[in-house]
Amino acid sequence: xxEAFDINTIHAAAERLAGKIVHTPxxxxxxxxxxxxxxxxxxPECLQKTGAFKFRGALNKLSTLSAxxxxxxxxxxxxxxxxxxxxxxxxxxxxxxxxxxxQDAPALKIANTRxxxxxxxxxxxxxxxxxxIGRDLAEREGRTLVKPYDDHDIMAGQGTAGLEIAQxxxxxxxxxxALLCPCGGGGLIAGVSTAIKALSPETDVxxxxxxxxxxxxxxxxxxxxxxxxxxxxxxxxxxxxPQPGALTFAVNRQTLSGGLVVSExxxxxxxxxxxxxxxxxxxxxxxxGLAALLTGEYPIQGKTVVVLLxxxxxxxxxxxxxxxxx
Amino acid sequence: xxEAFDINTIHAAAERLAGKIVHTPxxxxxxxxxxxxxxxxxxPECLQKTGAFKFRGALNKLSTLSAxxxxxxxxxxxxxxxxxxxxxxxxxxxxxxxxxxxQDAPALKIANTRxxxxxxxxxxxxxxxxxxIGRDLAEREGRTLVKPYDDHDIMAGQGTAGLEIAQxxxxxxxxxxALLCPCGGGGLIAGVSTAIKALSPETDVxxxxxxxxxxxxxxxxxxxxxxxxxxxxxxxxxxxxPQPGALTFAVNRQTLSGGLVVSExxxxxxxxxxxxxxxxxxxxxxxxGLAALLTGEYPIQGKTVVVLLxxxxxxxxxxxxxxxxx
Numbered sequence: 001x002x003e004a005f006d007i008n009t010i011h012a013a014a015e016r017l018a019g020k021i022v023h024t025p026x027x028x029x030x031x032x033x034x035x036x037x038x039x040x041x042x043x044p045e046c047l048q049k050t051g052a053f054k055f056r057g058a059l060n061k062l063s064t065l066s067a068x069x070x071x072x073x074x075x076x077x078x079x080x081x082x083x084x085x086x087x088x089x090x091x092x093x094x095x096x097x098x099x100x101x102x103q104d105a106p107a108l109k110i111a112n113t114r115x116x117x118x119x120x121x122x123x124x125x126x127x128x129x130x131x132x133i134g135r136d137l138a139e140r141e142g143r144t145l146v147k148p149y150d151d152h153d154i155m156a157g158q159g160t161a162g163l164e165i166a167q168x169x170x171x172x173x174x175x176x177x178a179l180l181c182p183c184g185g186g187g188l189i190a191g192v193s194t195a196i197k198a199l200s201p202e203t204d205v206x207x208x209x210x211x212x213x214x215x216x217x218x219x220x221x222x223x224x225x226x227x228x229x230x231x232x233x234x235x236x237x238x239x240x241x242p243q244p245g246a247l248t249f250a251v252n253r254q255t256l257s258g259g260l261v262v263s264e265x266x267x268x269x270x271x272x273x274x275x276x277x278x279x280x281x282x283x284x285x286x287x288x289g290l291a292a293l294l295t296g297e298y299p300i301q302g303k304t305v306v307v308l309l310x311x312x313x314x315x316x317x318x319x320x321x322x323x324x325x326x
Numbered sequence: 327x328x329e330a331f332d333i334n335t336i337h338a339a340a341e342r343l344a345g346k347i348v349h350t351p352x353x354x355x356x357x358x359x360x361x362x363x364x365x366x367x368x369x370p371e372c373l374q375k376t377g378a379f380k381f382r383g384a385l386n387k388l389s390t391l392s393a394x395x396x397x398x399x400x401x402x403x404x405x406x407x408x409x410x411x412x413x414x415x416x417x418x419x420x421x422x423x424x425x426x427x428x429q430d431a432p433a434l435k436i437a438n439t440r441x442x443x444x445x446x447x448x449x450x451x452x453x454x455x456x457x458x459i460g461r462d463l464a465e466r467e468g469r470t471l472v473k474p475y476d477d478h479d480i481m482a483g484q485g486t487a488g489l490e491i492a493q494x495x496x497x498x499x500x501x502x503x504a505l506l507c508p509c510g511g512g513g514l515i516a517g518v519s520t521a522i523k524a525l526s527p528e529t530d531v532x533x534x535x536x537x538x539x540x541x542x543x544x545x546x547x548x549x550x551x552x553x554x555x556x557x558x559x560x561x562x563x564x565x566x567x568p569q570p571g572a573l574t575f576a577v578n579r580q581t582l583s584g585g586l587v588v589s590e591x592x593x594x595x596x597x598x599x600x601x602x603x604x605x606x607x608x609x610x611x612x613x614x615g616l617a618a619l620l621t622g623e624y625p626i627q628g629k630t631v632v633v634l635l636x637x638x639x640x641x642x643x644x645x646x647x648x649x650x651x652x
Contacts (some may be wrong), residue, residue: 019498025348027373030414031441046605047353088356108602115357172345272642276434279372279638281605312605316598320646
């Protein structure tokens with residue numbers, strides 16, 4: 001029997017997470033609105049615990065593990081934000097955790113994952129398969145594999161951000177024309193779009209990806225799960241994945257209105273605008289939604305758009321270089 | 327008859343501001359808590375509209391003006407954050423506004439104040455009196471003077487931040503040992519401490535000031551309103567004032583447990599820690615509370631402390647220089 005994934009799955013996750021996550025507000029800047037000619041409401045998940053939305057899914061997933069599974073430990077693979085979310089949650093729950101991370105992940109992400117008490121195993125993203133290393137460790141050591149996105153409990157946890165957005169919009173009496181969401185493997189946007197389609201059906205949801213890693217955009221067009229040509233080399237480290245997940249794409253092909261693509265130059269400009277107008281540190285992969293507005297990839301004139309800022313875990317040196325360059 | 331200023335004044339302001347300001351959340355970082363050996367809950371008013379708490383007081387004050395006063399226009403003097411708060415609010419309410427700002431104010435603050443539609447008048451803070459220029463303009467043009475802090479309506483508006491802190495603590499079931507708050511003229515801390523003493527009396531409230539501008543600390547000791555030796559030259563531009571206000575000090579001498587002082591080096595370190603652990607851009611004068619924890623000026627070991635981050639309006643160049651230098 002196929003497991004159901006719908007708004008009730010997300011409501012259940014929200015109950016599990018209540019009081020344990022940051023209910024991030026919707027923020028806006030009058031000056032940025034003027035500059036863009038529309039209204040933008042930002043959902044700053046860079047302010048979430050561990051600096052990214054990933055804490056939501058990790059906590060929801062780990063909360064569902066049995067006592068036996070918790071005793072046996074877990075293993076996860078991640079480009080960095082899922083790593084921190086899982087490591088912080090596992091520590092709070094007293095679960096032993098090993099995390100497989102690319103050796104070229106931002107230093108801050110690796111350092112923080114270790115600081116939360118996880119054992120970090122580095123791999124080469126061009127020659128090794130993190131999925132294979134993860135499965136192998138899970139089998140040999142009896143650990144539960146906590147996938148970064150292709151898992152209904154993870155997707156539901158991330159979806160609580162969408163639930164909060166819908167609730168905030170309702171409290172403000174605002175209808176949003178669109179929601180722009182960063183997309184790697186598609187777990188965040190699968191959960192968020194499921195919540196939005198249920199509670200704010202008039203809002204179109206779009207994935208946003210960096211040039212060269214627009215697997216979801218191409219998959220939405222072809223109807224098949226398309227692959228990216230390369231596995232790394234993007235400034236947007238947090239949303240580079242080989243292809244859409246099976247479970248996530250099954251949702252996203254039904255909920256999304258399309259896929260948007262942005263350049264690295266636009267991402268840098270967006271980081272700077274977030275600094276100036278929002279007082280937020282947003283990592284490159286987290287700010288792609290704003291980048292899509294700045295370039296006109298999504299024409300915002302006269303519209304109200306929600307932009308999800310997914311994380312803020314960027315090395316100081318990278319941040320400074322991005323802000324200097326613009 | 328002496329006008330009363332108490333928790334009811336702040337409750338009335340909160341009703342006036344409901345739905346028009348950002349209810350900023352309390353944020354914390356597990357890794358920063360570990361580093362400090364205590365628990366810190368941050369109130370990020372850099373995320374408030376116009377990038378600082380000042381929007382609260384400005385909106386409360388301007389909401390109380392009569393139709394006649396609104397038609398005649400207003401004038402304000404400010405180092406930059408009150409300027410932006412007043413300018414943005416005045417525009418929303420259709421009030422003509424002139425703002426007197428020091429010519430060495432951060433470029434971002436001057437540019438934003440103009441962008442909100444205000445007429446900006448620059449003055450030399452070493453040779454001219456902004457109070458005199460303001461009074462003169464008010465008399466000659468029939469404008470209402472909107473003071474930056476020494477006004478009960480302004481203090482009450484800022485105090486809504488303290489009301490929110492008390493409500494958040496209660497919702498979390500947390501008792502805070504102390505609250506550290508940036509202090510210039512003392513309007514913010516007068517409002518905040520009044521709310522905290524009414525709703526969370528076990529929490530000690532401390533002012534935090536930069537070295538050389540610790541007029542409130544010295545005034546709390548002497549019982550008189552002491553003056554600073556100089557009017558400028560601090561990195562912490564937003565909290566440099568000649569002396570405590572008359573109305574604000576009348577409150578603060580009763581509500582505050584003492585005054586803390588921090589160096590510019592500590593302020594720069596605090597800006598960097600806020601970047602790394604909170605993903606927030608905080609201006610030098612806004613981050614002094616965290617600086618006091620980093621240096622041990624307030625010993626946090628084993629305690630729970632609320633740190634109010636009052637604003638984020640810092641020029642990119644200054645921010646980059648501060649982060650580089652550490």
